[in-house]
Amino acid sequence: MTKVELIDFLGTIAQSGTSKFFTALKENKDLGADNGLIGQFGVGFYSDFLVAEKVVVSTKSPKSDKQYVWELAAESSSYMIRVETDPKNIISYGTQIKLYLRPDDKYEFSEPARIQSLVKNYSQFVSFPIYTWQEKSRTVEVEEEE
Template identity: 75%
Template structure:
């Protein structure tokens, strides 16, 4: 597949339309990045919904086809409040899904999407400590009425799923360099280049 990015054209049209307002937070080559998902997935689904509309649409395509499908989402359980949800579908005979593991996805997000201007969440399995009441029964003791039974409280570990923010660092490229603190520049350098030491020096410039 060959994908053509329409980000630059979209930005131009957005800038011309003053009523919508320009958003310079977009990054080019979106089409190329979207189709790169087929490197690890047999099928890709992109569901998106505007907060200004009650309708939601989904784009779907399979790796071995040159066509795609766009349709309206009707199922209430699949409706988003707003935003975009990308789902990668795949099947591997060996059962190994490296790029679907939560830790792997989080690592990729932190490396390549840490400083984008919009928030990205991943569906992660988490654990928490929950306090539960259990009946305290002593050996040889007669069974007491329900209201007189002694109960003890224990903490148990509970598994649950929830959305987790993956790119908590704000993009410094969208901010005025005069407003940036020294620590923010150092953090950007370390996370971008996987360094542990602070940079010797830094400078800001704008280019097209």
């Protein structure tokens, strides 16, 4: 997305319904704020805040030389847009969304199988491919030579 598209697509939503969403989320925190809240505000981008403390969207349009980063913290009432300057965070083009999960939700929603199941279930009508990135590691014991 371009900067204008970020403002139009994410900024408009943030200004129109986010404060109500966050207020309701905080009020229902003790009740275990579940998926029932999504129905009150619509299934969409801002449902990320059911499990995330912060959302960062990095995006670069083929129409622009600049990569923009849109950021919003759950407790904030305004978002920030900046130009990405760190070479290790530059993407060729496309959009990358990072969710910084709340401590209570880290284990359930950081399992690759759970994420892939959610993406498959809730994005079946999206006409472009969605990829999930996974990092795998394993521990191997090595015998020491004397």
